[in-house]
Amino acid sequence: MRILITGGTGLIGRNLCRLWLAQGHEVYVWSRTPERVKDLCGEAVHPISELKELNAVQLDAVINLAGAPIADRPWTQARRTLLRDSRIALTEHLVSWLASLEYKPEVLISGSAVGWYGDGGEQVLTESSAIQQPDFATQLCADWEHAAQAAESLGMRVVLVRTGLVLTSQGGFLARLLPLFRLGLGGKQGSGQQWMPWVHLHDEVALIDHLLHHTEAHGPYNACAPQPVRNQVFAKTLGQHVRRPAIMAAPAFVLKLLLGEMAGLLLGGQHIQAERTQAIGFEFKYKDLACALAELS
Numbered sequence: 001m002r003i004l005i006t007g008g009t010g011l012i013g014r015n016l017c018r019l020w021l022a023q024g025h026e027v028y029v030w031s032r033t034p035e036r037v038k039d040l041c042g043e044a045v046h047p048i049s050e051l052k053e054l055n056a057v058q059l060d061a062v063i064n065l066a067g068a069p070i071a072d073r074p075w076t077q078a079r080r081t082l083l084r085d086s087r088i089a090l091t092e093h094l095v096s097w098l099a100s101l102e103y104k105p106e107v108l109i110s111g112s113a114v115g116w117y118g119d120g121g122e123q124v125l126t127e128s129s130a131i132q133q134p135d136f137a138t139q140l141c142a143d144w145e146h147a148a149q150a151a152e153s154l155g156m157r158v159v160l161v162r163t164g165l166v167l168t169s170q171g172g173f174l175a176r177l178l179p180l181f182r183l184g185l186g187g188k189q190g191s192g193q194q195w196m197p198w199v200h201l202h203d204e205v206a207l208i209d210h211l212l213h214h215t216e217a218h219g220p221y222n223a224c225a226p227q228p229v230r231n232q233v234f235a236k237t238l239g240q241h242v243r244r245p246a247i248m249a250a251p252a253f254v255l256k257l258l259l260g261e262m263a264g265l266l267l268g269g270q271h272i273q274a275e276r277t278q279a280i281g282f283e284f285k286y287k288d289l290a291c292a293l294a295e296l297s
Contacts, residue, residue, distance in 0.1 A: 002026045002057060003212075006094065007065030007111070009033070009040045011172055012163075015205045016063065017041035028054060030066075051097045058103050061212055064110040064148060066090050071173070075136060075262050083140060091147035099154055107157040109211055110148035114164050114197050114224060116141035119268030126275035127162070127220045135264055145220070157218050159211050164197035164224035164272060166204055167286075169296040177238065184244045190252035192232030194269030197224035200286035200295070210282045222274040226287050231269065234289065241293040 003020055007013045008029030020027050021042050028046045029037045037047035048054060068086040073079055091110065098104060117125050118133035131138055145160050152158050166172050180186050199207075204223050211217045229237070239246025255263040274284075286292040 001060040001212075002028070003061045003063060004028045004030060004054065004059050004105075005063045005065065006030045006090065007067060008045070008063075009037060010065060011166065011168060011170060011201070012111075012204055012208070013063075013065050014041050014170075015201060016208060017045050019205055019209060021045065028057070028059075051094070055101070059101075059105040060107075062094070062098070062105050062108045063208065063212075064091055064094060064108060067111065067144075070113075070115075070137065070140070071262065071265055074260060080136065084143070087140065087144040088147050091144060092150075095147065095150045095154075098151060098156070104154050104156055106215075107159065107212065108148060108151045109159040109161060109208060110145070112141050112145050112160045112162045112220070113137075114162050114222065114270045114272055115265070116145065116162055116220075117270050117272075119264065120195070120270045122271065124271050124273055126273050127222055127277075128275070132270075133268070136261060137265060157215070159217055160220040161208060161211070162220055162222050162224075163204060164199045164222075164228075164270075166201055167198055167292050167296065168201035170201070174296075178242065180248075181235075181238050181244055181246060182242045185248045186235055186239055186244070186246045187248040187250065188232040188235045188246075189250045189255060190231070190267040192230060192235065192249070194231045194267060195228050195271040196231050196234045197222075197228045197270050197272035198234070198289065198292070199223050199225050199284075200292045202295075203284050203286055206285070207277065207282055210280070214280055217280055219276070221277045221280075222272050223277070224272040224274050225284055225289075225292070226274065226278070227289065228270075228272055229289055231266075237289050237293065241290070 034047035115137040118138040
C-alpha cells in the first residue's frame, strides 16, 4: 500500500510509520518540518512539505492525525484558533486536495478523541451515544469529524478514531504526570470520581492498522481499553506503579483557577465502552491498567 500520514511525527504517527514500513508499505508523511521526518519516523519514509508533491502518486490510504496538543497550554483565543486550524482547517484542506485527484485513495482514517462526548458523568457511552455536555473540546472534535466525513462524498471510506488517554513511555500525558508521582506529589483531581478512558499505545496503533485493513469498517470507533477506571483509581494505581503514595489531591477550584475552561478535561470524564471496535473483531492486548503500566517499565 501507499499510505499518507498527516501528523506522522507525533506519538501515534511515528509508531504507525515504523509498523507499516516493517510490513512493506510505502509511507509518506506530510509535515511542516520535513527535514525531521526520517529521524523520527524511519529512514525509508518519504517526507513531503506540500500535498501537491503527491499529485502523481496513487495513494491507497490517508491517515489524518495532525493537530496541536490540546492540553499543553491555556485556551486563550489565539490557542483556540490554533487548535481549530491545526485540526479542522487542515482536514478541510486535505479533503479539498483529495477531491482534486483523479484517483482517490480508498480510505481516510481520521483522528478524534473521547472529548467528542463531553462530560458523561455515570452514563456508559458507546460509539452510538450522543454528545453529553457540549463545550469547546466537544465542538472541536465534532467539527474535526465533520470535516473528515466530507470525504465520503468522494466515494472514500471514512473512519473516525475516538482516542482516550494514551499510555506510553515515549511521552504524552504520562510524561507530565510521572515526575510528580515519583516525588510523591501525585493524587486525584477534583472528586476523583470522574471516569478516565485510557488505551495503551500498542493497542492504539494496532487498532488503526486493523481499521485500515478491515474494509467494512466505517464511522466512529472508540480507542479505549475495555476497563476504564475512575480518576482516583488511576492515581492510586499510578502511585503503586512508581511505589509512592498518591495522596496529594488537586481540588477542583484550584484547577479551575489555574486552567480555566481547560480544567474540564481533568474534572469531567467519560465511561467509555469500545462497542463497535470490539464488534469488528479487534482484541485489546492491554485491558487492565496495572498490567498496561507495568509493560511501560
